[in-house]
Amino acid sequence: MFSKNRFEKVREKITAAAGRGNVRTDNCTLALHSYDSGLGRARPEAVIFVDSPDKIAPLVAILRDENIPFVARAAGTNLTGGCVPLKGGVILNLAGLGKILEVDTACNIAHVEPSVVNAVLQAELARAGRFFAPDPLSMGVSTIAGNIMENACGPRAFRYGCAAAALHGAQLVTPDGGTLDWSAEDAGPMLSRFLAGSEGVYGVASSLRVKILPQPAAVRAALAGFPGTENAVKAVHSLIADGILPRAAVAFDRVAVSAAEARLRSVAPLESDTALLLEFDADSAAAANSLMDKAQSACRAAGASEWIEDGEAVSRAQLWRRMDVYSALARMTPSILAEDMAVPPARLAQAVAAMRRIAADCDVRAALVYYPADGSLRPHIIFDERNSFESGKVKKAALEMLKCAVELGGTISGGRGVGIDKRVAMSWLYAPQALELFRRIKHALDPKRISNPDKILPVASGRHPDEQGIRPAPTPLTAAASALVEELKARARANRRSGVFCRKTRWYNDAGGAAPPLDVSPLNSIIEADARNRAILAEAGARVEEISRRAAEAGLRLRLPPYKGSIGGLLAGGAADGARELLLGMTFALADGTVISVGGKCVKDPPGCDVMSLLAGSRGAYGVILSVILRADGAFGAQTLRPQTDFKPSPYHYRLKHAFDPGNLLNPGIYPDRERHADAAAKA
């Protein structure tokens, strides 16, 4: 598969660059870097311990010259094989890069090296009255770079967002050994946001700037017992509908509750079928107490028969410890497959029931933990991985559960990435044309395929006939959208360019160059205001003010700025801070008329390749946004308009442009440099 001597050719150079003692090829060290916290295994050819961020770029440059793949790793706690070197090559062990470089409480940004442990950062921030929102269950050991790269989510994700929402900027070492510095404030496509969830396939982050938040004055928690899933889900949904956003809402099925109670031998065990752990934060103790009262009322109204609040008898930390299901399960068997996926919130009860059926059908023991606010599901399947028969059943069950999530309009990752284990499920989640675009993007940014290769994208090129149509069909295009797509196809066949525009609220004079205009404003329908899933589906040309009005009419909470133009223009122009966090899904057309849909009504970023972040701010040069699905639960808002700025594309942008629109047919004036186009084409 690969030459044994591949690394030996560069050993001397690598040792000189990394430092003597930092390059290991002994059996034991290689074996210790062949695994992470998942089930995958593959052995590297060498391990390089990086003791300074400045060493990463020179090391990658040497590896690039010899086409030696590399995988960056810190704590190695990935659950989907993200740290496993499938193609051999080198492990860049960044565990030594754990400095907190700066905490800026005026701008609320922390600047960190990649391997700062989440919990260590939290402790440091607590001293300054701040916290870092992402709280994955591995936060005691997982690192900031790992959290960002996997777009990690924890119980606070609904209220405060996943790791991607917390990323402000990054310094990236690209697979060709260059170093780029990106910020959320940059004009153009949102490259820093694009990096989040990329699982290391586009390079290595050598430092990160993350957003931090002021600590709330008061946090309260309670544990409620319900007769069933529907009741717990109903309680949470009614709170959100009333504008009360829980800091955390985690539900546990009977199996999970029994395991947790058995571990602690609770004096008064919960008797309910479903337990719900709720947390609320507020600016004052009185406000937090008021939220608790409302929460109790909502839970009782939804059928809660048990209610335990934090207080003198039991602390908030004790409530969480009581429901530490993972610890309970970990003592029962040697192995746990902690799967994760998400469905639209309204389908959650159905998904839970389906997961239970799958577990029974596959004869596996699974405890279900799920988050009613955002539709995340975390089945924990216990088994002994040494038992190959049992392992086979478990893997089958896990794939069936992923399939089920996709069938219900959901997604295959709730914050743990795709890695190796879920590559096959990418074929269920995305149409072939979307996967093809992802491949082109990967190829544009890593033509030698050396940066964490063979992750995320399915290896098999075709779709198995039995797997056609697992994902629900996207909402059909309106007549106006269909007409626009046909026009794009016709222009592409004739190699004619298009100056894409909508309502000209922000007009980029030279974007279209001399190309004939392509007006998106006829796509102005607000297709659906879905109160159950707290989402709005609108065409790109729909006016922002109209969308806000429709949302309010439907009882939804959508915070958009007072913008006269279209939603498509707002997004493509990068006109509002925070707009990206409102995006749940998008349908867009490429220059050749290929229509691609990503995301849906799931309150989770679509995994694999965050094309929405590339289209946001692209000013119509990467693709034509046809419609968007916006999050309307009030957790996030985009109410601050950004000033209009110039955008000068870098060579990196040109490479992305080549992946989306190799003929530079859309808004060619934004990417006028022929040499850079040629360079991008040559690298591809």
Added chain:
Amino acid sequence: MRLPKLDDFIPYNELFTAATEERHLKTLLTPPGERTVYDSIVQCNRCGLCQESCPTYLMTGRENYSPRGRNQLLRMAMSGRLRLETDKKELADAMYSCLLCGACAGACHSAVPTPEHALEGRRVYPEKGAPASLRLVIKKLALEPQTLRAKAKLFNLARKSGVPNLLARAGFFKAVALPWLGEWLELNTAAPFHFLDDLLKNSPVMSRADHASRTACVYFASCSANYLYPRTGLATISLADRFIGPVRVISGACCGFNCYLHGDIADARAAVKKIIFRHEEICAGAALPLVTDCGECAAFLKRAEQLFAGDDAWRPRAKTFAACVRDSLEIIEPEKYAFLLANREALPAKADCARKPTRPVRADIRTARIVFHENASGAHWQHAARRAKAALKAAFGPRLVELGEASLPSGAEFGYPLLSPDGARELLRRTVRNIAAAQADIVVTGSHASAAHIARGLRKYYPRAQAVHCSVLLDEALKG
């Protein structure tokens, strides 16, 4: 939920051969249940949560020096993916670099007993561990303590001349292949001529008469208490008498922990049996608590059943005995201590068996800033620190201040300074830095080894502060 049956026919290699079988344990008593060593190792599911609690991983950032890495190395060696002989260097290095502090087991979801696994790994490579000279001393101490007693007195007398310490600093012991002795001399500055059992010779606590009805607890004088820190022993006996009742003392015996760590398990069993015999003799059928102020001894004796897991005759006796063992940190009831402290003028005076009046605590206890360092044996092996901390809080209120990384091992644990002096010094520097940051005057700990090791660091870097054993401080406070 039904527990899955483990497949009996999954092939794996034991860590021992027929020739070395007696060096190893066959099963481990783990929190999820009794397991073979392999099954116990496999309980590690690689989640990695242990890493942030492991001092060696925190210092190096390398998987070889993490608990997960150690477990996976052993697993791969037993499943044939690594070879015990060919990969000896890295395997031995990973096992011997472990502090055995047990912080990982406390952090682990499954409470995987990684220190026990590391010890089993060490037993594959005894030649990489303690040198033969040290193993000989350990063996003698465990099996023939009385023969060492006279030698120890002479040695302590010689130490008073200062010559041994000079030789240690000059590197003499390194030159004669006894580097561990040089480290030991630097670590343990105490050199009493009168041992604890000398001081207690005519005390009723030493009576071997069968007075079970008048005895409420047994004090076990560890080697360190008896030969190095008799003042601590006296303090613990005084506290045990106040909080439990009349005390009888077992002295002149070694618990065998060092044999378990660095020598032969068989010797450890023999040593523990002697103590069990003596305890049963004093108890005469009752289950009297056995108190010791050596955190390591307490942690080990509480696991006595583990030593006899394959011995049907001794296992129940060891289990009963282990249930009686108490660390001195555990015997103080905070409310009662607070009451005694408030009424100390009315307390009956305890006869001070020390030959001359001593002031073991330099600082003024009434005003000193105090921090509590949770030695590994107390914090992680026994989870025994809570009560002592509450008692200290009751005694000293706001003057007991938080110590940063309080449960981070100081490097003193389980012979680490003798096996890995550089690593031990690195941890010690970090501990002293935290002590200095807290501006402490007194550092309290529940282990003689920790107190000595921290004292060494304080002498060098922060001489204002003093390390004392918890028993000494609490006893001194009661005396006013």
